[in-house]
Amino acid sequence: MSYTAPAAEQHIGLENILYNVQKEIAYLTINRPRQLNALNQKTLQEIGSVADKLKEDKLVKVLIIRGAGGRAFVAGADISEMQEMTEEEGREISRLAQSVFTKIKELPQIVIAAINGFALGGGNELAMACDIRIASSRSKFGQPEVGLGLIPGFTGTQRLSRLCGSGAAKQMIFTADKWSAEEALRVGLVDVVVPPEGLMRTARDLALKIMSKSMNAIKLAKKAINEGLRLEFRQGLLVENECWAKCFAADGDGHEGMTAFTEKRPANFDHPPRRA
Numbered sequence: 376m377s378y379t380a381p382a383a384e385q386h387i388g389l390e391n392i393l394y395n396v397q398k399e400i401a402y403l404t405i406n407r408p409r410q411l412n413a414l415n416q417k418t419l420q421e422i423g424s425v426a427d428k429l430k431e432d433k434l435v436k437v438l439i440i441r442g443a444g445g446r447a448f449v450a451g452a453d454i455s456e457m458q459e460m461t462e463e464e465g466r467e468i469s470r471l472a473q474s475v476f477t478k479i480k481e482l483p484q485i486v487i488a489a490i491n492g493f494a495l496g497g498g499n500e501l502a503m504a505c506d507i508r509i510a511s512s513r514s515k516f517g518q519p520e521v522g523l524g525l526i527p528g529f530t531g532t533q534r535l536s537r538l539c540g541s542g543a544a545k546q547m548i549f550t551a552d553k554w555s556a557e558e559a560l561r562v563g564l565v566d567v568v569v570p571p572e573g574l575m576r577t578a579r580d581l582a583l584k585i586m587s588k589s590m591n592a593i594k595l596a597k598k599a600i601n602e603g604l605r606l607e608f609r610q611g612l613l614v615e616n617e618c619w620a621k622c623f624a625a626d627g628d629g630h631e632g633m634t635a636f637t638e639k640r641p642a643n644f645d646h647p648p649r650r651a
Contacts, residue, residue, distance in 0.1 A: 391418040393443070394425055400582050401435045401484070408444025414497045414529075415453035416468060419475050422501075426478035436590050437582040438482065440505060441489040441575070442498075448490040449498025451519070452529070465528075472497060472529035476504040481601065483594050485585055489578040490514045490565065495553070499564075500527060503534040506597065507581065508565040510556040511574045516564060517553040537604065539563050589628035589644045595621055 393404040403425055405412040429435060442448040457468065479486055479501070488494075488505035495517050502508050502516075510516075518527045518535065526532060527548060536544035539562040547554065559565045569577045585593060595618040603611030622629035628644050635642035 389421045389424070391415070392421045392425065396435055399434060399436045399586060400579065401429065401432075401438045403438060403440045404443050405441070405449055406443040408442075408446070410453065411447035411450035411493060412442040412444065412498070413450055413453040414472070414501070415456045416471065418453075419468075419471050423471075423475040423478055426475065426482060429482055429484060430478070432484075435484055436586045438484045438486045439489055439575075439578050439582060440479075440486065440501070441578075442491055445491060447493040447495075447498065448488070448514070449495075449501055450493040451496030451498055454523070469528040472500070476501060476530050479504040483597075485582075485593060485597065487578050487582060489574050490556075491571065491574055495519055496527070496531075497529045500529040500531040500534065503538060503564075504530065507567075509567045509569065509574065509578050509581070510559060510565040511571040512556050512568050513571050514556045514559070514565075514568075515553045516547075516556070516559045517551065518548045519551040519553075521548065522551040535564075589632055589642070591626075591628045591644070592622055592632075595619075 391405070391407050393402075393406045395402055403422070405414075405418065405422075407413060407415075407418065429438060452468075452472075457465070460468065485507070486505040488502040488508045490502055490508060490510040492511065492513065493515050494502050494510075495515070496519055499516050499518060518531055520526050520528070520531075527535070532544075532548070535547065538544075539547075543562040543564075546552075554562075554564075556565065556568045560568050567577065567581075599611075599615045599618040602614045606614065621627055628642070631644060632642045
C-alpha cells in the first residue's frame, strides 16, 4: 500500500505531491507520509497548480487522487502550521483550501479519490470534492476540528451535509468521532469499499470503464449535476436541458452513439464519423 509516482516534468518545483499520467489517467499523490500527508499551505498551492494545468489538458480523462505511505489518504490540515495563526491568517488558509477544492470539484475530468487510510479533517474535505470515493476497508473518516476548538473550514460544513444529510453531518462534526469505511458507505460518504490490496486496481478499472463511454457526454452530465445542485429544481432542469441539447450538436457524440447502437457496432467516440 506504499504508493510512489514519478513527478511529471511539466510540474517542476512540486515538493509535496507527485504527479504523473499513464494512458490518459492522471495520478496525484499527496506525498508527505511522515506527516500522514497533512495539508499545509504549500501542499494546497501545489494541488491548485496541478488543477489549473488539468483544466486546460484535453488528453487526461480521469484523475485519481491518493495518499503516499499507506497509513493515510490525508490525515487533516497541518496543525503545526496553523496553531499560531491570527484570525486573518485563519481566514486566508480557509479561502485557499476552499478555492483549491472547488477547482478539483469543477475539473472537466472525472476525479476519483482512492482512500487508503485516514481521511480526517481536510483529508475528508478533499475526498468530498472528488466525483467518486473508493475506500479501503481499513480507512477511517472524520471531522475532528471541534476537539481542537475549530470547525471544518475547507468546505466540510457545506459538502458533508449535501452528501450525507444534515443529521449525519452534524453527528460527525459535533462528536469528532472517527467512522469506519462501512459506516461511511452506509451514509453515502463513500461509494465503494474494497480490501486494501484491491484499492488501486478498483480505481483504475473504474477509470477505464468510464473512459470507454462518451467523455463528451460524461462531462456534460457532470456539469448538469454539479450546477444543478446549486439551483432550485426547475432551474436545474434548464441546465439539464441545455446539456442534453449539446449532445446533438455537430461536435457532440449523440448521433455516433445512437447510430452505432442501431447498427449493432461499438461506438467510436474518439474519432466519430463526420456528419453530412
